[in-house]
Amino acid sequence: MLGFFIIQLIIMKLLFLLVIFFPILVWGQAEFRVSGTVSDEQGNNLPGCHVHFGEVCAVTDNQGFFELTKFRKGTYTFSFTFMGFQKLDTSIQLNQNILLKIVLKPDSRQLGEIAVQASGFDTTGSKSNEIIHSRFILENLTGTFVKSLERLPGVNTMDVGANVSKPVIRGMGFNRVVVAENGIKQESQQWGADHGLEMDPFSVESAEVVKGASAIEFGSDAMGGVIQVVNNKVPANKKLSGDLSLLAKSVNQAAGGSLLFQQRNNRFFYKLRTSFLDFGDYHLPADTIVYLTQKIPIYNQQLKNSAGNEYDLNGQFGFIYPGFKTVVSVSNVNQKSGFFPGAHGIPDLLKVADDGNRRNVESPFQQVNHFKITNNTKSYLPYGTFFFDIGYQKNHRQEWSQFHSHYPGQQPPEVYPDLELDFQLQTYTLNSKVEITNVSHHLISGGIQNQWIDNRVGGYNFFLPEYQRLVSGIFAKDEWKLNEKSKLFLGIRFDVGWYHGSPFFDSLLYQYVLMLPNRDAAQADYYAQRSHPVDRRFPGFSWHIGFTRQFWKNGMLRMNLGKAFRVPTAVELGANGVHHGSYRFEVGDASLENEEGYYADLNLEYHHETWYASLSSYGYYFTNYLYLQPTGELNHPIPDAGGMYYYRQSRAWLSGVEASVSKTFFKHCTCEANLELPYNYLLNNKGILTYGIPFSPSVNGFWEVKYKPCAFISMSVNGKWALEKDRSRGQGEMVTPGYAVFGASAVVDAKLWNQPFQCVLQVQNLFGTKYYNSMSYYRKLDIPELGRNIQVTIKIPFLF
Amino acid sequence: MKNSKILAISLMAILVVGSSCKKDDVDNTPPAIVLGEPANEDSLTIGEEVHFECDFSDDVELKSYKVDIHFNDGHTHNKSAETFGEEGHPWTLEQSWDFEAGLKNSHIHHHEIVVPDSVVGELGVLEPVLRGEYHFGVYCTDVAGNESHVYIDVIL
Numbered sequence: 001m002l003g004f005f006i007i008q009l010i011i012m013k014l015l016f017l018l019v020i021f022f023p024i025l026v027w028g029q030a031e032f033r034v035s036g037t038v039s040d041e042q043g044n045n046l047p048g049c050h051v052h053f054g055e056v057c058a059v060t061d062n063q064g065f066f067e068l069t070k071f072r073k074g075t076y077t078f079s080f081t082f083m084g085f086q087k088l089d090t091s092i093q094l095n096q097n098i099l100l101k102i103v104l105k106p107d108s109r110q111l112g113e114i115a116v117q118a119s120g121f122d123t124t125g126s127k128s129n130e131i132i133h134s135r136f137i138l139e140n141l142t143g144t145f146v147k148s149l150e151r152l153p154g155v156n157t158m159d160v161g162a163n164v165s166k167p168v169i170r171g172m173g174f175n176r177v178v179v180a181e182n183g184i185k186q187e188s189q190q191w192g193a194d195h196g197l198e199m200d201p202f203s204v205e206s207a208e209v210v211k212g213a214s215a216i217e218f219g220s221d222a223m224g225g226v227i228q229v230v231n232n233k234v235p236a237n238k239k240l241s242g243d244l245s246l247l248a249k250s251v252n253q254a255a256g257g258s259l260l261f262q263q264r265n266n267r268f269f270y271k272l273r274t275s276f277l278d279f280g281d282y283h284l285p286a287d288t289i290v291y292l293t294q295k296i297p298i299y300n301q302q303l304k305n306s307a308g309n310e311y312d313l314n315g316q317f318g319f320i321y322p323g324f325k326t327v328v329s330v331s332n333v334n335q336k337s338g339f340f341p342g343a344h345g346i347p348d349l350l351k352v353a354d355d356g357n358r359r360n361v362e363s364p365f366q367q368v369n370h371f372k373i374t375n376n377t378k379s380y381l382p383y384g385t386f387f388f389d390i391g392y393q394k395n396h397r398q399e400w401s402q403f404h405s406h407y408p409g410q411q412p413p414e415v416y417p418d419l420e421l422d423f424q425l426q427t428y429t430l431n432s433k434v435e436i437t438n439v440s441h442h443l444i445s446g447g448i449q450n451q452w453i454d455n456r457v458g459g460y461n462f463f464l465p466e467y468q469r470l471v472s473g474i475f476a477k478d479e480w481k482l483n484e485k486s487k488l489f490l491g492i493r494f495d496v497g498w499y500h501g502s503p504f505f506d507s508l509l510y511q512y513v514l515m516l517p518n519r520d521a522a523q524a525d526y527y528a529q530r531s532h533p534v535d536r537r538f539p540g541f542s543w544h545i546g547f548t549r550q551f552w553k554n555g556m557l558r559m560n561l562g563k564a565f566r567v568p569t570a571v572e573l574g575a576n577g578v579h580h581g582s583y584r585f586e587v588g589d590a591s592l593e594n595e596e597g598y599y600a601d602l603n604l605e606y607h608h609e610t611w612y613a614s615l616s617s618y619g620y621y622f623t624n625y626l627y628l629q630p631t632g633e634l635n636h637p638i639p640d641a642g643g644m645y646y647y648r649q650s651r652a653w654l655s656g657v658e659a660s661v662s663k664t665f666f667k668h669c670t671c672e673a674n675l676e677l678p679y680n681y682l683l684n685n686k687g688i689l690t691y692g693i694p695f696s697p698s699v700n701g702f703w704e705v706k707y708k709p710c711a712f713i714s715m716s717v718n719g720k721w722a723l724e725k726d727r728s729r730g731q732g733e734m735v736t737p738g739y740a741v742f743g744a745s746a747v748v749d750a751k752l753w754n755q756p757f758q759c760v761l762q763v764q765n766l767f768g769t770k771y772y773n774s775m776s777y778y779r780k781l782d783i784p785e786l787g788r789n790i791q792v793t794i795k796i797p798f799l800f
Numbered sequence: 801m802k803n804s805k806i807l808a809i810s811l812m813a814i815l816v817v818g819s820s821c822k823k824d825d826v827d828n829t830p831p832a833i834v835l836g837e838p839a840n841e842d843s844l845t846i847g848e849e850v851h852f853e854c855d856f857s858d859d860v861e862l863k864s865y866k867v868d869i870h871f872n873d874g875h876t877h878n879k880s881a882e883t884f885g886e887e888g889h890p891w892t893l894e895q896s897w898d899f900e901a902g903l904k905n906s907h908i909h910h911h912e913i914v915v916p917d918s919v920v921g922e923l924g925v926l927e928p929v930l931r932g933e934y935h936f937g938v939y940c941t942d943v944a945g946n947e948s949h950v951y952i953d954v955i956l
Binding site for chain 2: 294515517518551557630631634635636638640642643645681688689691729731
């Protein structure tokens with residue numbers, strides 16, 4: 001029996017997808033039967049293959065045969081899934097009994113592209129989403145994965161210079177967006193404005209950007225949306241394959257590359273990838289910036305000490321058995337990047353003087369190492385599918401800055417005298433889920449998710465306390481097919497979070513305050529107690545109702561209603577002191593409750609021949625939105641900091657409209673336009689809108705005109721714009737002027753000596769426009785966004 | 801027909817959700833600071849009062865101001881600050897004052913800031929104040945929490 005299964009899986013060659021229909025006419029019957037066999041390209045039958053049509057799932061028998069009955073006349077979409085093979089979707093017009101012969105193509109690295117093209121809509125969920133495949137990432141690669149998603153409506157980025165970005169979906173960022181890799185939530189320092197996302201941009205095989213709250217599947221934090229990255233696809237059988245990618249950028253003289261080897265030998269596969277990126281100080285279209293009323297020169301229009309590098313390693317080992325797949329992934333991402341010294345603290349002209357070296361990284365700088373080991377196991381059972389994910393990740397982030405940065409007149413520590421901050425965040429994840437597929441009209445799933453976080457701190461400065469957090473959640477959901485066109489989605493979830501925050505006494509600060517005139521020991525004690533012990537429990541409850549309906553021939557309507565929540569972060573609960581990165585005196589509150597929001601959204605999507613249009617609107621009502629409120633209190637002894645800020649909770653209204661239109665003219669020319677209209681405000685006690693939400697985008701858009709005269713070349717011009725952010729700005733945020741920047745790109749798919757390759761030439765900020773991103777870390781330092789960038793990306797796939 | 805109805809309702813819902821509600825006028829304008837005395841690169845005499853003269857104004861109401869003086873050493877990464885080769889301990893001042901309630905403009909003139917001869921050093925003994933370049937910062941906030949700052953350099 002075992003041998004038999006193995007034989008089924010042996011595939012010698014990669015062939016193209018074949019679907020052959022053998023219609024059999026049967027007279028005088030109102031109900032029809034669909035039956036057939038599923039095999040691989042060698043003609044081996046595939047037992048245990050899942051045959052889905054909507055809510056029904058049949059499984060092929062030992063001969064690879066299946067049969068479904070009681071169909072009425074009409075058009076049905078069937079999908080065939082089998083582990084290790086590409087999912088096949090096919091639409092069949094039924095007016096007689098039909099016998100299908102299905103040939104599945106092995107799963108390979110091109111899977112992402114085909115999955116998108118296979119059916120017009122992803123009808124699996126009720127939320128508006130964007131599927132990103134490897135081709136999109138190649139064409140939009142900029143050095144970070146998140147930055148390449150920026151053109152999507154409703155997706156923005158917060159940046160620190162050229163190589164640190166984090167996502168903002170529907171005006172929500174930080175801990176209100178979840179990034180998951182192969183189903184495991186990435187945990188790093190997402191609470192802070194100067195931290196990025198540690199993920200190798202080259203290793204992303206495909207990704208899904210879900211816009212809207214996804215609390216049922218992800219629990220805490222999934223309020224604005226979710227980015228799900230997938231990179232554990234099964235490579236083609238037998239042959240050693242891979243690719244070499246190379247990247248060069250002019251704006252910061254970046255050179256990068258990535259090399260992948262992968263091989264599959266029937267039941268086993270492995271992947272090895274190594275990537276690197278090395279970049280210099282970046283060019284910005286300004287000779288001076290104004291910070292704290294002082295003019296600071298930018299020598300050679302290069303932002304001093306914005307250089308850095310990144311080295312990543314990824315390894316993967318997988319085992320596939322009919323109906324079973326398990327993959328172990330190990331990755332390590334190491335990033336080092338400098339901070340502009342002229343604006344780290346009080347402006348100082350001496351620190352920004354040209355040191356004659358564009359590529360060196362000097363103090364202050366940050367270094368992050370993200371290590372991750374995960375296992376994803378999937379098992380197809382007769383009644384459904386079982387998923388089991390387990391992961392360990394360690395995010396080690398250090399900030400180095402010469403001692404004396406903050407409290408003058410003190411001696412540095414003996415060990416690592418210049419290590420200012422050191423965070424070691426360890427996260428253990430254990431998730432399991434069961435999807436029941438054999439209930440007619442229903443796809444029921446349920447699961448348990450657990451996450452244990454342990455944060456350790458070090459360094460001569462202090463910001464974040466040591467803490468431990470456990471969040472456990474249990475959920476159940478149902479996808480109920482009401483009729484051919486409509487589906488109802490129901491979900492419910494309970495979570496409990498336990499949080500323990502350790503106290504911290506900053507003896508350096510104590511000495512410093514004591515030394516000041518007009519300050520006494522009691523005050524020194526107060527300010528030096530940077531965090532108090534906190535022990536809290538955070539229960540969370542979420543629910544979701546979704547509805548989808550197909551209209552006309554190619555239209556789709558999606559609606560969602562629900563509640564999502566977020567457990568407060570360690571900073572929000574326990575901060576007391578100056579945030580090293582923002583130079584703000586921030587005070588946390590140990591009595592904060594879970595942030596809870598109710599949401600409703602509506603999405604209309606329409607495809608018709610050369611047209612594509614999508615329109616979404618959403619609204620969130622938060623009963624206790626967590627934000628940092630300035631108070632204007634100046635009576636504190638901490639140097640370099642202005643008024644005190646308190647973490648408070650307020651009612652809030654976050655809403656917006658996203659629109660996207662694309663049309664292909666004369667077969668070769670495609671025009672695309674995306675628009676985002678956010679409307680995000682805090683509400684006062686009377687329910688009247690007051691200040692804007694900090695770190696949310698202004699009205700913005702993207703457009704592109706693409707000309708593709710033939711299969712192997714395409715050219716495009718594009719533009720990105722945003723309106724001024726003034727009326728909608730958060731309390732204490734600066735006015736950010738609007739902008740329009742332009743870009744161009746050319747993509748070539750060609751062959752050289754029989755070796756196919758892809759080459760992408762991109763120009764960003766074509767006219768070197770000086771503009772600001774209201775959400776960037778450097779905005780408040782008056783540092784504009786990057787200047788003109790010309791970039792070349794080459795990808796050479798190979799097969800031995 | 802049914803589809804068209806659903807569509808029409810959906811489109812209306814999109815417009816309703818996206819449309820604006822009643823919005824309060826909020827104060828997002830930081831106060832203005834015009835520092836008269838001391839001026840950039842002025843010398844302050846050790847052991848004497850500082851002649852401080854500054855104009856503050858805000859569109860709604862002023863709250864507080866603060867003077868932050870500290871030695872220009874902490875933020876450099878090489879020994880670039882001129883210390884004139886003398887021994888001593890850096891002097892730091894963090895002092896804040898509240899405006900009277902309801903003020904939109906205020907001209908402040910006082911001699912409350914005194915540069916001491918000596919400060920308590922690390923070992924708890926008095927040390928002379930270190931001479932050299934100091935940062936002299938003025939912060940101002942309004943009642944809504946908006947703030948602005950001015951930084952100059954002074955020589956002790």
